[in-house]
Amino acid sequence: MAEKQKYYLTTPLYYVNAAPHLGHAYSTLVADTIRRFKRMQGYDAFLLTGNDEHGQNIERIARDRGVPPQQQCDELSAQFRSLWERLGVQYDEFIRTTEDRHKVAVLELWSRLTKASAPDGSPAIYRGKYSGWYCPRCEEFKDEAGMREPDHQCAVHDQPCQWTEEENLFFRLSAYQEPLLRLYEDHPEFLRPETRRNEVVSFVRGGLRDLSISRTTIKWGIPVPKSEAEPPGGMDHVFYVWLDALTGYMSGIGLGQDGKQGERFAKLWPVDLHLVGKEIVRFHAAYWPAFLMAAGLPLPRAIFAHGWLLFDEGKMSKSKGNIVQPDPIREVLGVDALRYFLMREIPFGQDGNFSYDALITRYNSDLANDLGNLASRVLTMIGRYFGGEIPYPSPLPQRLPQDLRIPEMVPEIIRRYAACMDRFEFSGALEAVWELIAAVNKFLVETEPWTLAERNTDDDRSRLATVLYASANALRFTTALLSPFMPGATEKIWRQLGQTSDLSTLTLEDLSGSSLGVGEKIGKVEPVFPRLVREETLQRLRQAEEQSAQKPAAPKSAPEPAAASEPLARLPIEEFLKWELRVGEVLVAERIKGASKLLRLEVDIGTEVRQVLAGIAEHYEPEALVGRKVVILVNLEPRKMRGLESNGMLIAASVGKEDRPVIVSFTEDVPNGARLR
Numbered sequence: 001m002a003e004k005q006k007y008y009l010t011t012p013l014y015y016v017n018a019a020p021h022l023g024h025a026y027s028t029l030v031a032d033t034i035r036r037f038k039r040m041q042g043y044d045a046f047l048l049t050g051n052d053e054h055g056q057n058i059e060r061i062a063r064d065r066g067v068p069p070q071q072q073c074d075e076l077s078a079q080f081r082s083l084w085e086r087l088g089v090q091y092d093e094f095i096r097t098t099e100d101r102h103k104v105a106v107l108e109l110w111s112r113l114t115k116a117s118a119p120d121g122s123p124a125i126y127r128g129k130y131s132g133w134y135c136p137r138c139e140e141f142k143d144e145a146g147m148r149e150p151d152h153q154c155a156v157h158d159q160p161c162q163w164t165e166e167e168n169l170f171f172r173l174s175a176y177q178e179p180l181l182r183l184y185e186d187h188p189e190f191l192r193p194e195t196r197r198n199e200v201v202s203f204v205r206g207g208l209r210d211l212s213i214s215r216t217t218i219k220w221g222i223p224v225p226k227s228e229a230e231p232p233g234g235m236d237h238v239f240y241v242w243l244d245a246l247t248g249y250m251s252g253i254g255l256g257q258d259g260k261q262g263e264r265f266a267k268l269w270p271v272d273l274h275l276v277g278k279e280i281v282r283f284h285a286a287y288w289p290a291f292l293m294a295a296g297l298p299l300p301r302a303i304f305a306h307g308w309l310l311f312d313e314g315k316m317s318k319s320k321g322n323i324v325q326p327d328p329i330r331e332v333l334g335v336d337a338l339r340y341f342l343m344r345e346i347p348f349g350q351d352g353n354f355s356y357d358a359l360i361t362r363y364n365s366d367l368a369n370d371l372g373n374l375a376s377r378v379l380t381m382i383g384r385y386f387g388g389e390i391p392y393p394s395p396l397p398q399r400l401p402q403d404l405r406i407p408e409m410v411p412e413i414i415r416r417y418a419a420c421m422d423r424f425e426f427s428g429a430l431e432a433v434w435e436l437i438a439a440v441n442k443f444l445v446e447t448e449p450w451t452l453a454e455r456n457t458d459d460d461r462s463r464l465a466t467v468l469y470a471s472a473n474a475l476r477f478t479t480a481l482l483s484p485f486m487p488g489a490t491e492k493i494w495r496q497l498g499q500t501s502d503l504s505t506l507t508l509e510d511l512s513g514s515s516l517g518v519g520e521k522i523g524k525v526e527p528v529f530p531r532l533v534r535e536e537t538l539q540r541l542r543q544a545e546e547q548s549a550q551k552p553a554a555p556k557s558a559p560e561p562a563a564a565s566e567p568l569a570r571l572p573i574e575e576f577l578k579w580e581l582r583v584g585e586v587l588v589a590e591r592i593k594g595a596s597k598l599l600r601l602e603v604d605i606g607t608e609v610r611q612v613l614a615g616i617a618e619h620y621e622p623e624a625l626v627g628r629k630v631v632i633l634v635n636l637e638p639r640k641m642r643g644l645e646s647n648g649m650l651i652a653a654s655v656g657k658e659d660r661p662v663i664v665s666f667t668e669d670v671p672n673g674a675r676l677r
Contacts, residue, residue: 004044009034009273012280013052013097013248016076017061020083022324022354023277023309029339030306030348030426031275032089036484037421042507046268048252049084050095051077055241056136059220069220073098087326087335088487095252097244101261105251106222106244112295114227118175124294130168130212133161143209156279158596168212169224169237176290177208183289189302191285192424193349196278196305200285211287213240246288249274250297270298281305304424307351309342324354328544332537336486337363337529343426343485356541360534367489370437371478372529375493377444378471379525385453390472390498391465392518403466406443406474409436414512417481426485433481440474443467472497473516479503480511489528498522546624580635581651581676582606583666589622595642601625601650603632606673610634613646616661631664631676 011031014024031047038045053073062072077096084091095102116124133142135154142161147153152161183190184201191197214224214237221238247255253268254261276284281303289299311324329338341359344366346352382388393399413436420429444467452464476497483490483503494503498520584603592598592613599622601612612632631651639646652661 004042006268006272007038007043007045008253008268008271009038009045009047009275010249010271011047011049012276013050013095013245014080015052015055015057016073016080017057019076020080022311022326022329024080025083025087025326025338026309026342027275027277027306028084028089029087029342032091033339033343033426033484034273034275034421034424035090036487036504039504040484040506040508041418042509046093046253047091048093048095048249049089049091050093050248050252051080051097052241052245052248053077053096053098054221054238054244056215056218056220059218060136062220070098083326086330087338093252095248097248097251099251101254101257102248102251103222104257105255106239106247107225108256109243109247109250109291109295109297110225110239112297113171113291116294116296118172118294119179120172120175122172122175124172124175125213126170126172128168128170128210129165130170131163131165134164135159135161164217166216168216168240169214171211171213171243171291171294173211173287173290174208176293177204179293180204180208180286180290183299190300191281191303191305193305195349196281196285200281203282204286208286211240213243214238215240242283242287243291246283246291271300272302274300274303276303276305278305278307304349306349307346309346310351310353311355325545325548327548328541329359331544332540333359333363333532334488336489337367340367340430340486344430346427348424348426356538357534360532360537363529364532364534366434367529368531370434370441371482372527372531374437374441374444374471374478375475375496376525376527378440378468378475379496379522381449381453382468382472382522383525385449385464386468388522390516390518390520390522391469393466393469394462399466402443402446403470406436406439406470409439410474410477411512414477414481414508418508421484430482430485433478436474436478440471440478444471469516469518476516477511480506492526492528496523496525542621542623545621549619549621549624578635579633581631582634583670583672583674583676584610584630584632585672586625586628586630589625591617591622592642592644598642599625600644603630603648604672605632605634605648606671610647611645612648612650613639613641613644614650614652616650616652616663619661620663625663628663629666629670629672 009031011028014020028049031049035045035047051073058069058072062069065072073096081094114125118124133147133152135142135146135156142152142154146155147161148155148158153159154161181201181204184197184204188197191200215221216237218238219236221241222244224237224239249271250265250269254263254265255269256262257265274284284300284303285305292299326338337359341362342352342354345358345362382390385391394403413432416432417429420426420432447463447467449464449467452460452467475493476499479490479493479497480503483494483506487504491503497516582605584605586601587604587609588600588602590600592600595617597615597617599614599617599620601614603610603612610632633649633651634647636647636649651664653664654660655662
């Protein structure tokens with residue numbers, strides 16, 4: 001038997017500065033879908049994911065938490081792996097850049113680079129000094145185009161850059177301008193979509209500066225080996241996080257290792273597809289191929305930079321306070337509903353908006369009404385009219401033209417589906433499958449099998465068998481084509497169709513050359529996508545979101561004993577009585593444009609509705625606050641913030657080293673306007 005052709009793909013290596021959210025899940029679910037489809041095409045598909053765990057950010061976060069950097073990495077990496085398990089992601093390798101095997105690979109790449117000459121004949125690596133505006137979040141020096149005024153704000157993270165001067169080791173990136181431009185010209189498939197390709201070509205044509213590839217101001221990283229020519233007492237360098245992190249795509253499959261691991265690297269490299277977010281395309285499409293050119297290693301075959309998942313018109317990020325977690329959606333609607341929505345609703349490569357309302361609409365329209373209804377009605381009628389056995393259709397000459405329309409559609413649907421999938425046009429692939437679903441539902445309406453069953457003549461019975469067989473066979477094709485997108489739900493439908501084979505190993509070739517076996521027993525018919533009641537589902541999602549938010553994002557370090565403090569100054573009771581604290585009910589809660597920490601609340605305090613601004617946006621979703629009873633200090637002088645007037649103060653406890661706000665609330669029903677004494 002001939003060996004299968006390999007297909008190696010990667011997700012980004014996710015940074016362990018914060019817990020994973022829906023944006024991370026989007027990239028990973030896309031990669032999982034591609035892996036499943038490539039296996040359906042007959043490839044030996046191999047998916048690598050993992051974590052980028054070095055750098056200044058991790059050092060700072062660990063210091064702020066009072067834990068060692070390795071503990072920060074261990075805790076967050078465990079969260080990523082746990083989430084991928086809950087979402088049913090099938091990856092083949094998980095690499096962490098703090099692993100020993102990764103250090104081996106980085107040193108192997110470094111050894112190659114230190115021996116390399118740039119295209120102009122000069123050494124690829126040299127020592128120098130660097131100064132410039134540095135973004136700690138990007139871990140990158142910024143030019144004017146990468147910043148916004150005032151205060152040299154990073155254009156990606158909206159946070160001030162820092163002026164930095166240090167001795168570094170440099171990679172002679174400037175010498176690779178022409179080789180990179182030739183790569184983009186000769187291989188347009190190297191970088192997609194075209195908008196990202198044009199962006200990178202423009203960046204490279206604008207002139208490349210040599211790249212600092214080490215740091216002396218941080219310790220949390222892989223140490224750069226000192227050369228024999230280096231004078232004693234020199235600065236200790238660690239590898240720049242991007243040289244370090246990008247090597248993870250090779251360390252995870254065996255670069256620099258002997259035996260079977262080395263054989264695996266030889267088999268899998270070069271990578272067939274890097275999936276990345278558009279904000280890191282420059283690192284992958286310019287820096288990475290230049291490193292590999294210098295090291296004499298094969299280049300990636302393709303890089304695809306997808307857009308951002310937007311929520312409240314902004315990229316999901318911890319700093320913006322607009323994080324959506326996948327777990328509440330998984331718990332309420334199921335993983336497959338989320339997978340389907342992300343692939344169908346968002347044209348891959350572009351930015352896409354996410355909202356619970358759109359998710360529920362798409363679920364009810366496509367999954368409950370179309371696919372779920374088709375599976376339920378066809379299988380229920382087979383169970384009712386044919387004792388749960390796939391019926392024998394009429395001989396081909398006796399079939400009507402409308403009976404042939406569905407089988408004749410299938411080869412073209414499969415062809416279009418595969419072509420769209422090869423181009424990563426997931427929405428187009430799903431639209432092709434939905435054409436088949438719509439055609440079968442229309443066929444059932446036109447042929448009225450329930451009427452044929454009611455008349456129950458011999459001719460009607462034969463016709464009924466033909467109609468239900470054609471519909472069930474089309475459902476089989478539909479289920480198989482949807483399996484890379486919705487593996488859990490399609491497995492259920494597959495079993496209900498009476499199929500005993502492993503759906504995950506079915507190839508397109510096998511599917512095209514087979515059909516539903518007559519006389520086979522179907523399984524127990526159960527709804528796969530029950531219809532949702534919108535308001536009830538929204539409420540369940542908000543409750544699940546609230547419960548998820550209350551769970552600790554990462555295990556906390558053991559609390560230190562409280563230090564002795566000065567005795568608190570005591571106030572006379574008259575002073576306390578000046579504070580007018582009243583119970584209020586939140587009627588409106590919304591984010592304030594341009595203010596990542598503030599929420600605007602409208603609170604009913606019994607006698608009136610007050611506008612109150614509260615700095616809790618990083619810890620509470622606005623929807624979760626509506627209807628909640630809170631405590632407001634109502635006799636505070638009005639204060640203007642962000643052009644809005646705040647008439648009162650929301651009372652909250654301050655918890656932990658990070659002073660996380662926890663809103664004061666009640667376990668019993670308390671009327672609006674009630675005074676706290």
